[in-house]
Amino acid sequence: xxxxxxxxxxxxxxxxxxxxxxxxxxxxxxxxxxxxxxxxxxxxxxxxxxxxxxxxxxxxxxxxxxxxxxxxxxxxxxxxxxxxxxxxxxxxxxxxxxxxxxxxxxxxxxxxxxxxxxxxxxxxxxxxxxxxxxxxxxxxxxxxxxxxxxxxxxxxxxxxxxxxxxxxxxxxxxxxxxxxxxxxxxxxxxxxxxxxxxxxxxxxxxxxxxxxxxxxxxxxxxxxxxxxxxxxxxxxxxxxxxxxxxxxxxxxxxxxxxxxxxxxxxxxxxxxxxxxxxxxxxxxxxxxxxxxxxxxxxxxxxxxxxxxxxxxxxxxxxxxxxxxxxxxxxxxxxxxxxxxxxxxxxxxxxxxxxxxxxxxxxxxxxxxxxxxxxxxxxxxxxxxxxxxxxxxxxxxxxxxxxxxxxxxxxxxxxxxxxx
Amino acid sequence: xxxxxxxxxxxxxxxxxxxxxxxxxxxxxxxxxxxxxxxxxxxxxxxxxxxxxxxxxxxxxxxxxxxxxxxxxxxxxxxxxxxxxxxxxxxxxxxxxxxxxxxxxxxxxxxxxxxxxxxxxxxxxxxxxxxxxxxxxxxxxxxxxxxxxxxxxxxxxxxxxxxxxxxxxxxxxxxxxxxxxxxxxxxxxxxxxxxxxxxxxxxxxxxxxxxxxxxxxxxxxxxxxxxxxxxxxxxxxxxxxxxxxx
Ligand code: SF4
Ligand code: SF4
Numbered sequence: 001x002x003x004x005x006x007x008x009x010x011x012x013x014x015x016x017x018x019x020x021x022x023x024x025x026x027x028x029x030x031x032x033x034x035x036x037x038x039x040x041x042x043x044x045x046x047x048x049x050x051x052x053x054x055x056x057x058x059x060x061x062x063x064x065x066x067x068x069x070x071x072x073x074x075x076x077x078x079x080x081x082x083x084x085x086x087x088x089x090x091x092x093x094x095x096x097x098x099x100x101x102x103x104x105x106x107x108x109x110x111x112x113x114x115x116x117x118x119x120x121x122x123x124x125x126x127x128x129x130x131x132x133x134x135x136x137x138x139x140x141x142x143x144x145x146x147x148x149x150x151x152x153x154x155x156x157x158x159x160x161x162x163x164x165x166x167x168x169x170x171x172x173x174x175x176x177x178x179x180x181x182x183x184x185x186x187x188x189x190x191x192x193x194x195x196x197x198x199x200x201x202x203x204x205x206x207x208x209x210x211x212x213x214x215x216x217x218x219x220x221x222x223x224x225x226x227x228x229x230x231x232x233x234x235x236x237x238x239x240x241x242x243x244x245x246x247x248x249x250x251x252x253x254x255x256x257x258x259x260x261x262x263x264x265x266x267x268x269x270x271x272x273x274x275x276x277x278x279x280x281x282x283x284x285x286x287x288x289x290x291x292x293x294x295x296x297x298x299x300x301x302x303x304x305x306x307x308x309x310x311x312x313x314x315x316x317x318x319x320x321x322x323x324x325x326x327x328x329x330x331x332x333x334x335x336x337x338x339x340x341x342x343x344x345x346x347x348x349x350x351x352x353x354x355x356x357x358x359x360x361x362x363x364x365x366x367x368x369x370x371x372x373x374x375x376x377x378x379x380x381x382x383x384x385x386x387x388x389x390x391x392x393x394x395x396x397x398x399x400x401x402x403x404x405x406x407x408x409x410x411x412x413x414x415x416x417x418x419x
Numbered sequence: 420x421x422x423x424x425x426x427x428x429x430x431x432x433x434x435x436x437x438x439x440x441x442x443x444x445x446x447x448x449x450x451x452x453x454x455x456x457x458x459x460x461x462x463x464x465x466x467x468x469x470x471x472x473x474x475x476x477x478x479x480x481x482x483x484x485x486x487x488x489x490x491x492x493x494x495x496x497x498x499x500x501x502x503x504x505x506x507x508x509x510x511x512x513x514x515x516x517x518x519x520x521x522x523x524x525x526x527x528x529x530x531x532x533x534x535x536x537x538x539x540x541x542x543x544x545x546x547x548x549x550x551x552x553x554x555x556x557x558x559x560x561x562x563x564x565x566x567x568x569x570x571x572x573x574x575x576x577x578x579x580x581x582x583x584x585x586x587x588x589x590x591x592x593x594x595x596x597x598x599x600x601x602x603x604x605x606x607x608x609x610x611x612x613x614x615x616x617x618x619x620x621x622x623x624x625x626x627x628x629x630x631x632x633x634x635x636x637x638x639x640x641x642x643x644x645x646x647x648x649x650x651x652x653x654x655x656x657x658x659x660x661x662x663x664x665x
Binding site: 321354355360367380398407 | 421422424425426427428429430431433481484571574612613615616617618619622657660661663664665
């Protein structure tokens with residue numbers, strides 16, 4: 001399997017305690033669920049809202065309700081930057097710091113739910129893929145196909161980011177309890193927790209706790225970038241070739257932070273209104289993981305943890321390989337795994353030396369250099385199938401001439417469109 | 420600005436520097452065997468490739484890539500018979516660098532050496548190769564190969580496939596083109612960066628085909644076959660890439 005051990009800077013942000021930032025003056029609750037941004041807003045300016053209260057709903061099949069992450073007063077709707085740099089509507093709430101929560105009904109034991117009840121709870125709590133996908137979890141579990149294996153993805157392939165690592169280390173028993181409940185409720189045969197070789201501590205902790213959970217196994221995977229990709233994991237762990245979606249092989253892959261969100265939804269009936277986010281990089285004064293409310297401005301959190309160093313730095317959201325450079329205005333969403341502050345690159349792009357490294361590293365076996373050479377030949381471009389690109393960035397990472405191959409492949413993808 | 424925002428520490432300069440370092444043991448050995456005549460030949464060869472390159476890049480106003488032209492000059496020196504006239508190496512290098520600068524998928528070392536070997540045949544002169552010690556030569560080659568593979572500096576799959584075929588030929592007692600030439604061609608000439616395919620599969624195929632041809636053909640035709648295969652490489656690469664991508 002193709003991949004590469006990329007520059008590892010995870011140690012920077014691993015700290016013993018997780019800081020909690022629960023006091024932003026304002027939160028900007030993003031009106032987005034998966035790809036949908038059209039919502040029926042249920043609150044008006046000056047309304048008082050409780051923490052966890054539903055603010056907006058949508059009919060879209062991938063949608064879930066939007067909850068408030070603080071108690072306070074609705075101030076209006078403003079546009080702010082989303083993690084992909086697009087501007088989206090957000091509901092602005094002035095925090096009263098009282099943390100008044102919406103009362104919830106009776107709570108059952110975590111494994112005492114029917115499938116329908118779990119799906120309903122996951123939808124109402126807005127549980128999504130927390131690794132960046134934002135894909136609704138209720139939709140994944142709502143499959144009509146039999147699930148044989150649940151893979152809990154704690155690989156966290158990106159450099160610098162340690163939010164999954166932190167949650168796995170700090171909430172080990174809760175995660176195992178949730179997995180056990182899911183196996184029972186959905187009649188899943190087994191679960192494999194995939195952890196990187198690097199994360200020895202998590203493996204040791206899991207082994208300590210795992211004794212009574214006979215259906216749960218831990219497997220460490222090589223420290224190689226793109227190993228966290230679902231299809232690779234299924235191939236590596238189960239030797240199954242996935243064409244489109246892992247469920248076609250009766251395998252469901254969930255990120256470990258998502259499992260913890262499921263725990264919160266089932267155990268405490270809590271919607272997902274906060275998450276652990278890594279703040280790291282050479283430009284951050286005190287790199288660490290922070291528990292942040294959804295809708296908090298990134299700049300507020302950075303100020304709270306001590307700010308950035310002086311110099312020419314850029315902010316990247318969700319990891320240096322696949323993430324995007326963002327501005328100060330960006331807000332924390334459910335799928336924000338980390339904010340990395342790095343020095344601006346001074347690498348100059350030079351002529352291709354035809355070394356072939358890009359073609360021999362691409363995990364989906366594309367030939368980025370040939371795609372680049374055939375930019376203007378649509379017929380050949382189409383045959384080179386840039387649509388298959390998963391945008392992992394390995395080709396740009398490895399290129400000794402520092403050519404932005406990923407951008408070229410992505411633009412070729414757009415060029416060939418659906419032809 | 421789009422990502423990735425971290426990059427591998429390797430870069431083109433380091434790759435060229437590694438090739439240059441890997442050339443040193445063989446270069447010293449050939450200089451030791453050929454003496455002052457060899458040194459002049461080396462100087463003529465590398466200065467010609469370098470100055471031609473500078474001139475062309477000045478005219479074309481393109482990226483300056485001097486280190487690679489010096490590498491070319493050194494490899495051409497290694498391939499050439501020790502009795503190559505200085506004027507001949509001077510002229511062939513100018514021709515090959517001009518061709519290379521305009522059609523960079525043709526191996527410049529192959530062009531220079533093809534003209535030179537044909538010259539020897541036409542003028543009915545016998546070409547002289549260094550009289551090496553087989554153990555020293557094999558030892559040096561193994562060190563170079565390991566260095567290049569560890570540093571991932573050349574398209575080592577081509578070299579490995581080529582050398583493997585020649586080893587098989589040796590085991591089968593076939594007539595080979597001389598160990599010295601096999602090693603210089605295998606390690607430095609045929610895996611030349613710009614004139615070789617990119618995909619691992621096409622690289623192996625290229626090495627195997629050239630390995631077989633090096634056994635079947637006399638040296639001048641073998642060099643000609645390298646040039647012909649240069650024309651096919653892009654086509655082979657593209658088709659394998661299309662096959663793998665779908
Ligand atoms: S970004 Fe696309 S083309 Fe480049 S290595 Fe990843 S999948 Fe392949
Ligand atoms: S990795 Fe860069 S230099 Fe090497 S072949 Fe690909 S584009 Fe060219």
